Amino acid sequence: MTNAKVRVELTQNPKEKVPEDKLGFGTVFTDHLFLMDWDEENGWHDARVVPYNALQLDPSCGALHYGQAIFEGLKAYNNGGKVYLFRPQKNFERLNNSADRVCLPKLDEEFALEALKEFVTVDRSWVPTTPGTSLYLRPLMFNSEASLGVHPAKKVTYLVMASPSGAYFTGGLQPMRLYVEDEYVRAAVGGIGFAKTAGNYAASLKGQLKAQEFGCQQCLWLDAKEHRYVEEGGAMNVFFKINGEFYTPALTGSILPGVTRDSMLQLLRDRGEKVHEARLDVNELFKQAQNGELEEMFCTGTAAVVTPVGTLVRQNHETGQLEEVSINGGETGEYTRSLYEELTNLQLGKGEDKHGWLVEVCDAE
Numbered sequence: 001m002t003n004a005k006v007r008v009e010l011t012q013n014p015k016e017k018v019p020e021d022k023l024g025f026g027t028v029f030t031d032h033l034f035l036m037d038w039d040e041e042n043g044w045h046d047a048r049v050v051p052y053n054a055l056q057l058d059p060s061c062g063a064l065h066y067g068q069a070i071f072e073g074l075k076a077y078n079n080g081g082k083v084y085l086f087r088p089q090k091n092f093e094r095l096n097n098s099a100d101r102v103c104l105p106k107l108d109e110e111f112a113l114e115a116l117k118e119f120v121t122v123d124r125s126w127v128p129t130t131p132g133t134s135l136y137l138r139p140l141m142f143n144s145e146a147s148l149g150v151h152p153a154k155k156v157t158y159l160v161m162a163s164p165s166g167a168y169f170t171g172g173l174q175p176m177r178l179y180v181e182d183e184y185v186r187a188a189v190g191g192i193g194f195a196k197t198a199g200n201y202a203a204s205l206k207g208q209l210k211a212q213e214f215g216c217q218q219c220l221w222l223d224a225k226e227h228r229y230v231e232e233g234g235a236m237n238v239f240f241k242i243n244g245e246f247y248t249p250a251l252t253g254s255i256l257p258g259v260t261r262d263s264m265l266q267l268l269r270d271r272g273e274k275v276h277e278a279r280l281d282v283n284e285l286f287k288q289a290q291n292g293e294l295e296e297m298f299c300t301g302t303a304a305v306v307t308p309v310g311t312l313v314r315q316n317h318e319t320g321q322l323e324e325v326s327i328n329g330g331e332t333g334e335y336t337r338s339l340y341e342e343l344t345n346l347q348l349g350k351g352e353d354k355h356g357w358l359v360e361v362c363d364a365e
């Protein structure tokens with residue numbers, strides 16, 4: 001079980017586990033943490049699994065001042081007998097693309113995956129078993145060099161934390177209301193939108209708050225230049241079923257290339273559906289929602305898998321009035337539901353894994 005390159009130091013004080021029906025998202029952490037350091041002289045070194053603890057950081061470190069921090073999000077699933085990861089290679093590929101954009105060092109993707117498996121194996125008793133639950137894994141890389149100088153990091157920390165998370169939907173799929181944000185933008189072409197960076201989230205919070213004030217769960221983000229073309233729904237990718245065909249915004253550079261987005265495109269193509277990666281004008285979408293051509297809409301991401309969208313809300317800036325349109329009568333579409341089921345079944349090892357997306361980690365406890 002022990003990989004020679006990863007030192008394992010087990011905790012002497014295992015934590016008490018939170019009952020699975022009380023799990024939320026991102027507040028409970030397992031007994032251990034994976035850590036690895038990088039510096040110019042030694043490259044990546046000292047890969048280790050250690051008891052979960054607080055970090056010691058120099059107050060001048062670049063991650064805190066200049067946002068040089070990138071992360072990933074993926075899940076480990078317990079299907080009763082085995083623990084699986086879903087397409088983890090895609091996450092490490094994306095982490096390296098993010099690293100490149102903010103001048104952090106790349107990881108050896110194969111080693112990063114082996115180390116992740118080792119870490120999950122150590123904490124395997126934390127992978128919950130109730131349907132809809134999972135062990136959320138959060139790889140994080142940041143500039144930990146003690147320096148206020150603005151330059152690529154000379155000292156970097158990579159870590160992975162694990163958090164058992166509860167079922168996202170407890171009472172079945174619930175359609176969201178999305179507020180069309182035409183003032184703030186999340187990311188601009190040429191910036192860091194395609195990278196999974198901490199800074200993108202800082203940029204999104206104000207819009208998120210505004211959406212909530214208007215009675216919506218998330219924003220529908222538009223492009224930074226014309227404030228007209230759809231980019232993402234909250235921190236999720238977005239799909240539309242229009243006149244029987246499927247559309248998602250093309251990856252222009254300001255959109256995060258979701259693993260779930262990629263999986264969804266493949267599942268749709270496997271079903272023989274027509275799929276388009278395109279530029280989608282929000283004004284057109286409002287019209288198509290009004291005349292019923294926009295049949296279904298949903299968002300995709302690791303956390304919520306597939307989330308239906310039932311209502312789009314926007315503000316008329318001349319009158320200040322809110323205008324809203326419903327999609328599929330504000331209800332979860334049948335097609336959306338079937339995609340949610342297909343993907344969640346696959347992740348639990350219940351469907352045929354035609355594309356080899358599941359990576360076995362270890363036997364479940």
Ligand SMILES: *Cc1c(COP(=O)(O)O)cnc(C)c1O
Nearest residue numbers: 235236237256258259260301302
């Ligand atoms: C992580 C993320 C997504 C979803 O990506 P998945 O790989 O499907 O989880 C979408 N948008 C943003 C901004 C994200 O950070």
